[in-house]
Amino acid sequence: MNGAQSLVRTLVGCGVEVCFMNPGTSEMHFVATLDAVPEMRGVLALFEGVATGAADGYGRMAGRPAATLLHLGPGLGNGVANLHNARRARTAIVNVVGDHATYHKKFDAPLESDIEAIARNVSPGFVRWGTTPESLGADALDAYRAALGPPGQVATIVVPADVSWGPGGVVAPPPVLPERAPLDVAQTMVVADVLRSGEPAALLLGNGALDARGIEWASRVAHASGARLYCETFPARIRRGAGIAAVERIAYLGEMAAAQLEGLRHLILVDAKAPVSFFAYPGRPSWLVPDDCEVHVLSGPADDAGSALEALGAELCAGPAPVAEPGRPRLPTGALTPAAVAETIGALMPEHAIVSDESNTSGLFSAQATAGCPPHDWLYLTGGAIGQGLPVAVGAAVACPDRPVLALQADGSALYTLQSWWTMAREGLDVTTVLFNNHSYAILNMELQRVGTEGAGDRARDMLDLSNPDIDYSALARGLGLSAWRSTNAEEFAGHLAEALATPGPSLVEAVMPKHPRPG
């Protein structure tokens, strides 16, 4: 057995059964293994950022890691942005990067570069270099364990070509996974006392606390104690919809977040970070917690947030809390505004949906319009590196083939990883992309004002404009194998979205909105 086979067989033994890949020559032995090890499914991406984002989406929904397969330093570089988002989501990923044969590196061939430097950016906790075929299986096992955590992370394993093709590979046995650290009962009591004090308090939920169980107990605690209930601005995955307590997100804009936090004396973090401004702005604070607000940690990234919340709820004798009532908006008519798009989505969202949301400014109304829809999972842009939404939709659809996936996608961000559409078509994934075409990087037009630039005029605003020439997203999607519709009013959009949702496989509905007006 060669090294590549021992790597792949070890991963399969760990339950890693999908590899999102964009391979090159140095990874051909891994690729060849797909025939010998049919338990590993290869999913081809046309660009590495699609592969890494898909691995993120898969991990968020499957709860176990996918592998990637990337080609040397440049391939890893192309995958960095979505590995950054995965790092912020704390998604478990076994990130496999091929390298030149060990003896070839000294010749500084054209593709030689410092892979480890790049890997450290996205895998600060685990970068392993495969050294021999005999040890590669054990390396893969270590990478899997590191990826899984908790907390989850991107674990990178660099595999030189000769370590792949050399004989003597040994499959590592399936891992014995560590138990979670026991609940910190003393801290539960501290937090319970804070909540009993009657002083203004809020629970802030992060990734680990946003499944059905975490939300149920958090909402009970909030309801029983009078605490406010928030979640992080961009959680990796949140359960929401009818029958589930609504959790308000901390706002993206610092001044709005400050308003949410105003008057608090206690902020209780449940696998969350205390809110900071997404960017810095002249004269505005980065740290958004009020000065006289004390920050408490109920549970951290490695802890079991659901158990911590349940224990807290039990301590507070917290009974059931109000949940979102079933209900959908009526189908709107007339102009195709962001609100009309959101209402149409709320009216038509299928059951059991997964929503990959990179709608940015255009998505402002989506949360409210879908609050009473059937229960669904919502995936956010965790790390701010745009081009996440479509790849995450790919991975979510691979992880959950029986659930419909909705990708709510801003136009500018779509263009970083539009190659995702082809992988959706090739794999027959049931993803419906709603493309918000507002002809601009709308968020940057807002930020241009907010950062206090002076003298910005037409030449600056040209750099934020996508209307010259206008981009035909439907043509792009069709060129990559999708069914696509272009809608310019609310009635059209409703008809097209209904048709797209009823069409098996991937499709796109382009919501063409009015151009962003230019000042002056």
Add this chain to the structure above:
Amino acid sequence: MNGAQSLVRTLVGCGVEVCFMNPGTSEMHFVATLDAVPEMRGVLALFEGVATGAADGYGRMAGRPAATLLHLGPGLGNGVANLHNARRARTAIVNVVGDHATYHKKFDAPLESDIEAIARNVSPGFVRWGTTPESLGADALDAYRAALGPPGQVATIVVPADVSWGPGGVVAPPPVLPERAPLDVAQTMVVADVLRSGEPAALLLGNGALDARGIEWASRVAHASGARLYCETFPARIRRGAGIAAVERIAYLGEMAAAQLEGLRHLILVDAKAPVSFFAYPGRPSWLVPDDCEVHVLSGPADDAGSALEALGAELCAGPAPVAEPGRPRLPTGALTPAAVAETIGALMPEHAIVSDESNTSGLFSAQATAGCPPHDWLYLTGGAIGQGLPVAVGAAVACPDRPVLALQADGSALYTLQSWWTMAREGLDVTTVLFNNHSYAILNMELQRVGTEGAGDRARDMLDLSNPDIDYSALARGLGLSAWRSTNAEEFAGHLAEALATPGPSLVEAVMPKHPRPG
């Protein structure tokens, strides 16, 4: 004056007048500067790899650096692949990366990451962190000088947002550029003696030796001494065509390169590296120079290769050498094979053309078919990181607005940076893309055999296949604003290419070739 203005004004003072950008919030003050400093031209890219590749193409043709503007670690990551190619091309680039405000970094906001780690991969020689608005102009000057070399390099300057927006910026004075190191006369004599010895010898030319002057003197030396004349496999830029001596490239495949070098006793490097195999293959050598061949260095990356060759030619009293005769292939008819595409290009290539070549396996016949065309410049994929061809075409067209640019583009590679087409449309660049659609990563089908994989079957070959679904490149190009034609036989292709070349602005001709046959 704020820091951003001092940065941009300093660069303009150095002659850096184009910035290829994909900015975000932390770079808004740089963007705003475009109105105050109209000498700096901003060129928007929809993806960072387009911006960095365009800066590479610009630098290769303009002989002076462009700037880039990228957004934090993820934006730099997206630009890594083409900065890798630029590093291999030794193109001078001032690579500007925005960062969070200095005081904001400690909060670990979502987009925070280790920028320097990534930057070291592509800018091993120069990464500078801007620290104050007052010193940013001087930092920019240092970056410019570092970029220029010689040898040229990617010089990265990281600019925190508050260093951009803070007051007190100082424009640094234009630089006094260092003189080149004087010619190494002793080494010239050593090499002249080698060539006079009558033992089998070859000159191997790299980037600095492949302009008109370098080629003229190298060909004279070769002709006078009987030495063979080669250039590196993937030079950054080579002057060729009628009236210019033909220089044979070292072959991509190691066994073919070994055949070219067979019997040599002396290999003379002129700003070149001794040939090594692009990848390692089991049982085949990485080092391709024959065992009993001595390697001599006439001039290195920091030297003036043209002067060194001229001095060597003078020492050898080398008179004029044969040059390529004018002549073009006849227009082919019938099936649209790679050879037919090459002959059509040879028949129709306009005068003064610049060719950006990422045609990979499909381009095998291009060099011969264009050898007698009017003089032109040919730009290769220097670092092996695919997705270079279209961005380099963008940059070359911006650098040379009066010259037609031909992008010879393989299908699989096109899809990494197809967003380039939109920038071509927006800027009205005269780039004609010839898209070789062979429905596969053809080179990987070859490599899959060559690396000695056993047991690779349909599941492996699926990962190299682009035909399920087939991609409509013409639709993609039209969606991004280009005129596009789809050709399925030689006559159609000739008509479409002639029309595309006659059409102002960017256009695409898709050469649809037969599907790559599958073994078995």
